[in-house]
Amino acid sequence: MAKPTSKSKKDTKQYTFTRRPIFNIHHSADPLFAAKCHPSEPVFVTGTATGHVQAYRYDIDKLEEIYEDQDKFPYDVSCVKYDDFDDDSIVVQWHTKRHKKSCRDLCFDLPSGGDKIYTLGSEGVIKSADLKTGQVVSKFSCDKDNSYDFQIGTFTKCVSPPGKNFLVVGDEEGNLMCHDTRGKHLQLAYKPFRKLHSGEGINSINYCWPKSEYKFITTGSTTVCEVDLRKPEEPLHTSEDQEDEVLCSTWLDQAKQETMICGMGDGIVTTWKPEMNRWEDQISRIRVAKNETVESLISAMDSDSRFMYGGCSNGHITKIDIKGGKVVERFLQNDPEDDDKVDEVLGLDLDCNYRLVSFGTDGFKIWEEESKNGGFGDEDEDEDEDEASGDSDSDGGFVSGASDSGEEEAENTVEMTLPVKLPAKRSLADSMKRRMEGTTSTSSKKSKTDPILEREEPEGQDESDIGVEVEDSDDDETEDSGRARQGKTVELHEIRDQILARISNPEIDGGDEAKRGKKAGKEKKKGKGAAPHEHGIRKFDDL
Missing domain, CATH: 2.130.10.10 (YVTN repeat-like/Quinoprotein amine dehydrogenase)
Structure with missing residues (x-):
């Protein structure tokens, strides 16, 4: 069972609950330990702490009508008043004192389509009963029918796989047993698994049908096990300690x-x-x-x-x-208005119409649809x-x-603000025109979106750097381009003539500058790379 936890009123009031039950059976007088829905009919069976077992048949359409007529207040009945129903919206098919002690778990016989119901008693008895009449058709007693020399603990869980006439049962000692459901005494069909989950109780059993008719998954203590009934020596796989x-x-x-x-x-x-x-x-x-x-x-x-x-x-x-x-x-599960009462949700199931049902020790509920x-x-x-x-x-x-939208947005921003790479044969005039028209807006966007782009560009840049703002210079040409970015009109042919004149006749800039220009040109031809230059336009290798 679950470890004890502290309860408080605050835990109930800090959430918004979105559904209500349309039907509720109160079990405060006889705590509910087990419940299952029939796979194809509007029938459910419950087992209690006193060993009583009941089978109910319900009309979901009538229950919904009552629910709506009562302003969406659930139809409440008590488990001790089996025949005290106002109408035929729910009918008790049968009820009986099935076990001397508590009914620990129950399940339908799936190979027969749910015609039989199996119940586990904590006194060590398994019983199979006809669903329509409730009459016992077969049973297994740990004291009389155990053909293997080992002590069977108190039963905890059971499951009936659809593909085989098996009833697989687990107990509080970690033992897993497979019973043949075709006989009157539910004899063991295979050698049991001993001390699974370090000898702790088996909390759940799941079959692997339709992939396998012999494999099952069990949980208990702090591990998960995969077993094959044909290989009872040890489980196929056991998980790490969780x-x-x-x-x-x-x-x-x-x-x-x-x-x-x-x-x-x-x-x-x-x-x-x-x-x-x-x-x-x-x-x-x-x-x-x-x-x-x-x-x-x-x-x-x-x-x-x-x-x-x-x-x-x-x-x-x-x-x-x-x-x-x-x-x-x-x-x-419990009444939201009753803060002092908490009903643990011990089991969940879906009925034949895939409607959710739940149960705790205090009651069984059928829920309204989503x-x-x-x-x-x-x-x-x-x-x-x-x-x-x-x-x-x-x-x-x-x-x-x-996804992390922040990271995606940042990547998109960088991609949008990066300069577009130009064709290699773009003319100098076109490059200058593009630079004068787009540098101001592009640079301002970069400074806002990505500070990394504001850093000084390394040497050896290609033509894709056209449009990226460079450092200010004292040169007259840079001042002219700065004035152009501020909105003043500059004739492109004048700039082109000045630059071509300086390239063809370096002596215009003076002797020292001419020598530096010739030296830089020779280094470019030798493939040694260009030295840094003050002029932004002469920063590109192929100019």
């Missing part, structure tokens, strides 16, 4: 079996992908509840295999976006999700589906 109790698990998509979700003792759900590391370790984690435990999980069965429902020890039921890594909806607008938690919930992302990053597993 340093936190693994309380529940389920496939995100039973058909594909690519992703398994596990509920942990510290309020997170972990994602497992067996094809990546063969159950060695989790690959991501999502925070669901602070200082609480995740007691139950069920896939939402959506077409994208994206969402999961999780039940917590504080009574919260959450809809989790596994791919997005966040909680998108939250509603409450609204089209959906519901999201308030800012406090968003803070929890942010913390989840932080936890995930620290473990190196979870990567949020949302």
Whole structure:
């Protein structure tokens, strides 16, 4: 069971709950320990702490009508008044004292289409009953029918795979047993697995059908195991110690079996992908509840295999976006107005119409369908999700589906403000015209968006540097270009004639400058690179 946690009124009031139950059975007089929905009919079966088992058949359309007529107030009944119903919206098919002690778990026989129901009693007895009549058709007793020389502990979980006439049962000692359901005594079909999960109780069992009829995934203590019933010597794979109790698990998509979700003792759900590391370790984690435990999980069965429902020890039921890594909806198992009463969500299931049902020790609920607008938690919930992302990053597993918009925006800004590279044969006049028309606006954008672009450009630049602002100079030519950038009109042919004249006759600039120009020209021809020059226009190698 879950570790004890502290409860407070504040935990209930800091969230916005988005759904209400349309039907509720109160079990405060007889705590509810197990419940399951029939896979193809509007039927559910419950098992209680006193060993009672009940089968109910309901009309969902009539329940919704009552719910709407009562201003969306749930239809409440008590579990001790089995025949005290106002109409035929819900009918008790049968009820009985099935076990001497508590009913620990139950499941439908899937190979027969759900015609039989299996129940586990904590006194060490497994019983199979006809769903329509409730009459026992077969049973197994640990004291009488155990053909293997080992002590069977108190039963915890059971599952019936669709492909084989098996009933797989786990106990509190870490033992895993497979019973043949075709006989009257439910004899063991294979040698049991002994002391899985370091001898701790088995918290969940999942079959691997349709991929395999003999493989199962179990969780218990702080590990996850993969077993093959035909090889009972040891499990096929055992995960690393998760340093936190693994309380529940389920496939995100039973058909594909690519992703398994596990509920942990510290309020997170972990994602497992067996094809990546063969159950060695989790690959991501999502925070669901602070200082609480995740007691139950069920896939939402959506077409994208994206969402999961999780039940917590504080009574919260959450809809989790596994791919997005966040909680998108939250509603409450117990009455939101009753702050002092918390009903742990011990189990979740989907009925034959994929409607969510849940149960805790105090009651069983059928929930209204999800609204089209959906519901999201308030800012406090968003803070929890942010913390989840932080936890995930620290473990190196979870990567949020949302991209870092800030980084993308910065990259786009740099790309837009970088100068466009010009063709190699662009004329000098065109280059000057482009420089005078676009330098001012381009440079101002760079200074605002990316300070890195304001740094001095290194030597040996190519023609793509035309349009990038350079350092000021005392030369008259630079002053002319500066005046041009300030909005004064300069005739291009005059600038062209002056520059060509200086290139062809270096003596115009004086003897020293002529010598420096000739020396620089010779070095260019030899391929040694050009020396720095004061004039911005003469900074380019091919001028």
